[in-house]
Amino acid sequence: MTATPATAWPGSLVRRCDSPSRARRARAGRAQRLAGTILRAFHQACDQGEHEVASALLRTAEAAILRGGGTTAPGQRHDIKALIAAHERLWLLRRNARG
Template identity: 45%
Template structure:
């Protein structure tokens, strides 16, 4: 194995920073509908951002975190809004539409 000519794992350079990898994982969890996991990953992302020494990079990371938090919030609350609308429509279908509308 040592004579195979491959680079040992310790010297492989990663193309993404840890923060970028975490944000990608957050979006992947959102895509897969794993919203609780996405929230946990966001907390880890916040921790990794907090140790960034370059203020310019930290500011860029912050915007990415904000966007991911907004996406997660919308995914969680769109479900609530759509279920509320479903309840209103079913009440209207049962003849309660006029009562709900105040007529």
């Protein structure tokens, strides 16, 4: 069996995987998934009546969304709507808990 010589790829055919824009998009995608996971935990805390835990999770989800690209992230409008809905839910739960 003979070894095949390594073929050099022309520079124009090599696609770089470490471009800054690609890294930003990947970071934004991970942050969106993280924020979604945190928001699911937020809703679970609300369901269980843990308002302080829910509040802390909501602040954490906001930080994850803003760190992942915030207003420039592809899913920004969806993220903002989810945060607004979460804030409304927490406000209503606290309001109803006071009586």
